[in-house]
Amino acid sequence: MRNYLLLIAAAGVLMLSSCTSPVKKNTAETQTPESSTSGAPSENLKLEFSGAENFTIKNAKLKVSLYGVDEKLADVPASLITEQEYERKSIPFTIDLPIPKDAESKINPKPAGPAKYYVTIxxxxxxxxxxxxxxDIFIDYDKQFPNVKLTGEPQKIYLKVLK
Incomplete structure (x- = not known):
């Protein structure tokens, strides 16, 4: 019984800590170009994949997907924006992932505030x-979560072998 109470208390603390971000009074003023696709969005997302291990690649085909979600909503599944297949035989490598100009409009439910984007492979x-x-080679979530900004600047994604 004590273990259940500790588990419930820990879950409550985690839920409360995720709700304590500062309140922004005017989202139009605080919205940055990195978190929004308004203005002049990039047509390609430049991603640099790297890793510290020696990788052995027997199958060069991989799929990269871009997802978006409302930054302020919790427990909402992310929406697939786009995905593309590539062939790579060595790491590190760089790709240009084509993104639609209306990427934010593909997010369901529609973001009330800034949208957050991330990639998966x-x-x-x-x-x-x-x-x-x-x-298999996988994103190294321990090193850095693969959040991305829809700008023309290159962004790093770290890889590792799934163990």
Missing amino acids: SWDSDGNGKADEKG
Whole structure:
């Protein structure tokens, strides 16, 4: 019983800590070009993939996906904005991911404030016929979550072998 109470208390603390971000009075003034697609959005998202390990790539085909979500909503699934397949035989590598000019309009539910974007990859790099399993190359979430800004500037995504 004590374990259940500790678990509930920990969950409550986590929920409260996620709700304590400062309130912005005027979102039109505080919205930055990095978090919005208004103005002059980039047509390509330049991503630089790198990693500290020695990678063995048997299957060069990978899929990169861009997702968006309202930055202020919790427990809402992100919306797929676009995805593209690539072939890469070595790491590091750089890609240009085409993004639609109306990327924010593809987010459901529609963002009331700034939108947040992130990328994912799906790669059966070890060639066993199953992507995203032990032995495959995957995003290193321990090093940095793959949040991206829809600007023309290159952005780094760190990779590792899934263990």
